[in-house]
Amino acid sequence: MRHTASAVLSLTAAIAAAVAHADEAIVLEPVTVTAKGYEALVSETAASVNVIESDEIRRREARSVGDLLRGEPGVAVAVDGSVGVDPIIRGLKRDQVLVLIDGVRVNAMQPPARGSLASYVNVDLIERIEVVRGPGSVLYGAGAMGGVINIVTRGGRFTDEPDVRGWTRLGYTSVDDGFRGAVGTSLSSATQLLDLSAAWLDAGDYKTGSGERLDDSGTEQGALHLRYRASLAPGHEVQLRAQRDRRENVWYLASRRYLEEPIVPPPGAGLHQPDGLNTHYTPRQQRDLLEGRYEGELGGAWDTRLVASIYRQDLERGNYDWNRERAQDYRTSDTDFDTRGGRLQVELSPHPRHVLLAGVEAWQLKASPVSFVGFAPDFQPDFRLQLIDNGRLESRGVFLQDDIYLDDFTITLGARYDEVQGSADSALGVTAPLDKTDYNLSWSAGATWELDAGFNPYASLSEGYRSAGLLERYLTYPYSDGFNWLSNPQLEPERNLSVEVGARGRIGDTRYTVAVYESRIRDYIGGQVIAPNVKQTVNLDSARIRGAEFSVDHDLGDGLSAFAWGTWLRGDNRDPEFREPLYQMPPSELSVGLAQQSPLGWQWRGQARAVAKQDRTADRFSGGAERKTPGFTTVDAAVGYRFGPSAGLKGHELTLSVSNLFDRDYREHVNEMTAARIDPVNGVQDLRAPGRSIGLTWYAEF
Template sequence: MPTLRPSVVYAALACAFSSLSHADEAAHLSEVTVTAKGYASANVETPASVTAVEREEWLDRGADNVGEALRGQPGLAVASDGAQGQNPVIRGLKKESVVLLVDGMRLNSAQPAGAIASFMSLGLAERIEVVRGPASVLYGTGALGGAINVLLPQARFEAGVQTRAGAEFETANDGVRGTAVMNASGGDHALMLGASLARIGDYRASDGEVDHTDYDSDSFIAQYRFRLDDSQQLRLSLQQHEDRDVSYPGSIKPHPHPQIRSSIIHSPSQTRELVEVGYSRRGSGDTPVNVDVRVYRQEMEREIAARAKGPFGRDFSDTEVTFATDGLDARADWLAHPDHLLSFGVNAWQMEASPERFLSSPPTFARGRNDPFDDGRIEAIGVFMQDDMRFGRLNVLAGLRRDWVEGDADSVNNGAITRGLERSDSATSGSLGAIFEVSKLLRPYANVSRAFRAGEMRERFESSPRSDGYYYVGNPRIEPEIATQFEIGLKGADDDLSYALSAYRTRITDYITGRNVSGAPGTNRCPAANASACKETFNLGRATLVGVEAEARWQAVRGQWLTAAYSRVRGENEDLDEPLFQMPADEMSLGWEGRVAAAWTADATLRLVRKQDRVATVFAAGTENETSGFATADFGATWHGQRQRVRVALKNAFDKPYHEHLTEGVSGMEIDSPGRSLMVSWQGQF
């Protein structure tokens, strides 16, 4: 590979400079992501495991949310407690250990049920990028498993008005979705407006309808950009999303009182609103410096309630809470030398919440106030530096970061505890990776990375029931987790073949989880009614994750493509010498896509998931059961017109009954996934 020239780097940075989210042009570059390095970079030149899923890919599969869009990708799985609650899992690490971003901004929250990834509309997104493995150097606390960045449309300086629109109907849930995005530009002004609406009914599994899986969603976005001159821009971005009448059937559990019998968690309304103001400057000359600065305010407001399914028939617990985050991101990329691209910046945010909870406790069901905590706060600030170096055919990426995180609350347990709630932590994260180009199709790489995760707000301050049937006791003094990963792999790509192989080992110290301390009333810190099913948040000594991943796409015959992907992860609880709680099953997917007639393509995908019999026994105390293996098949056909496409697809064509191993719920009461479904969709540009 020739030495990296300033003009080449400058072109790449010109695509990425507008913000950490993504540039107008970046979405059109082949095999390029911005999340792994913070700016546009080719995947085959990045010494890390990276996944990019384009809009067309998840539209073809009829994915309704981020979790569904990533299902089947190597190293990724889904933990779900309902149709809308689909949380992505990276290399066996769940939502608390994955940083989820929308246009580079964190979706901060403390989720009691459902998916934090549901607080945005997939219908508006253009691309999803995933960094698999510790990513704290760029994204700070929480990125033990990696980072997921959902990229929305950006206002573009393209003269005139352009519009894209789409609609979809699916028979399994009688779901209807509609999306439209408009871009208008003239002179130094550019405006983008978008809306996506969804009306989803209860879906049908192979053995009948699954109750409580319906919901409605409305999402709106807007962005205005103003060019100060050829190198500087100002932007204003607005995002609003609302879900209504969402239930989580994975939360259904028995209740000892005869008036309640069993309960289910539901959310009458949940919203996310974001306002961002940003400034970007593109450098020039032989050593350009690109700068991007943003400030933002994000509010995630939620109503969450527990409803009795017995004679009482009403909500006996309801909570209203707003997680408000104020954030600042500042970043610069400097081509200091033709072979050295330096990045440095600062990220700072503060999240606050004061949930209001009302309980109607048996036997009288008199309604009373019982707030889990008051004025909870988490503040984080991090500074980082990264050097992207080129030595002939060798590319080296090195990064270092320092973070400070502080958590505090005025009180917990309805005001009963006011002391000992503050904790401050600091941590150093780092990464060092190298990739060498032997040829286009042979690029070995290796990396070592370190990340950390401080306890999130719910783990620190809230004591309440969870969807696994246990009452969890919060721990304000919880220590941060530290993850260290070593990974080796191979990558390669040409016109007919692209592939990636990787193997990794991750060691986590002070692993945060829930320890079963169930017993008689008075033997633990749970209320008497919950003492027999009680867990406390604590630090497990050590956990180890070892895995392999593979993916390939091959044009066997002109116009005919074959794909394959494979994932395998083994988690070990070293303290108890048993499998780590809730690890994804091994899986493989095989696919074909090709042209079958003029303007027509067809495709088929087979997903094979192995039986998961590696379950925690001592730690889980019988709450994690084995799941059977399964295979599903999807078929589709697409008509490609001039700026129009129509697709018909059959999902789970053989109506296979199954549920993922990470489906949440009381053991034996997990809900099945959707059965056979016919999907029809249309996409157009004007």
């Protein structure tokens, strides 16, 4: 909790504004921690922020974080056929977007079509999601050039008296015959708190809108989270956190390919592939986190607050390739991505309307992938290949941010310096030099103007960066998008210079936000198709992404509201060799709906999502692999009832939902399957979205 005078002024003003509408429900302005590094009102932030609260998360039948964010302003999704649906922020995706889980970065540096980093946490254990759209490198360093997604997991609070509280959630979805369950409990007192929660999901293959089952689209998930907090003295707290999230039987269907004949290149010229249907999959993926944290109010003339964190996070995943006709794996690999890091942040208030944030951060990612491959004629995976030996990515950075809260203005200035070093003892098929160090300066400047309640404009200019990932530098290997990728250890970091102008406000019973932006990216990193089924990881000279976003929420009274939000986006590859649309840009879209909410009794929600066609494709860069996508419209609906205390429960609710009500058969544009590989007769299906699904969910607190 932020304790500076400016925070007190901001929150007091928000409450006063709500009380001024005494005949209306009191709804406080949304608060963000991610955007500024401390608790602040979104209205005081010179950036676009999505905040998804626990009530909304519980109402949605989502497999992954990407499902929860689908259709949000400025956010789209990438599909590879697995349970992992990748969030895209303003046209930037995967390693261009930083994923945090409880403030800890997730580093797996995964190549395309190998699952979403945001899927390494079970949806039922999420309390809140904050999405900051636009560069966030000043506070978070490498990878935050496109935005930041902070996933906050569930937990209790200190209580004046010893107390035990808990919750549970059970659900079923018809489209995949999926069952889910979760339970959590909190044991609390005035000085100690213990949180324990667990969740599981067992989903089968889902049906598309055409009624066809998408083979191997099911998955199993399990999670166990533990957190202990202790108040050492007023204003001083220590926290220990342990988390394990596990997924099993995840098939990356974008990799699926049918071969009439085996691929048997000359010795030393490549890997063998058997004839028949081949698919990349992982029998298991597991994230283990151990974190220790201290938060202290040190006081003094500048109201000093200190936050220190050290952590170890291991991402373990299997990378296997399966042949249907032989009913065997022909390539296997089990890899640990081991990240150790720490962060120290000091918050100072040299003046009641002035907040200074300073800090240091360091982390190291290590991985040494080994693959066992098979060769013709039996393709038994018994030949050992050391893909990367002692691969390391190390980052060290210092940052400073200054927030000045004036009478009608909030001004934010920030800067950060990072050194990111990549190294490896050896890498298969990659020539020296392997080592490279990037020296990165990030900066931001923004201002918000509290002109009046109906119009609060803001503007920002910032530059973020992303250094190439471990696998982009060193892994020359067949990826699960069906291409053989050639790595490049000397890739330059990509840099995003972004300008944004927007406004927020409330006019009567209507709240709105609007933003327009332009991002100019130097040394954009991508995979250029240089031959059939071969991609080279390259730096493009420059790229430009322009966009506009809005959201409107109108209070109709008695808990009924109407809402709408939309995104317009256009990306251009400005490299002189191409001069064409930027690869895999999501199309524009619009969502509208009505919602009825109440503390007790009936509640319902209906929403339509209309997505435009996308015919701007990167034909030269992708070698014709990017497909045009027709537009589509889907409708979702839900109705539920909230019960008061009964049968020993503090409250519970039952919700019936229908997703894709009219059973539309469609696909998202950012989709790794290519037209050349689709072969339904031989088992290569297009990656169509789930069709109509009826869901039933029960949630209770005790």
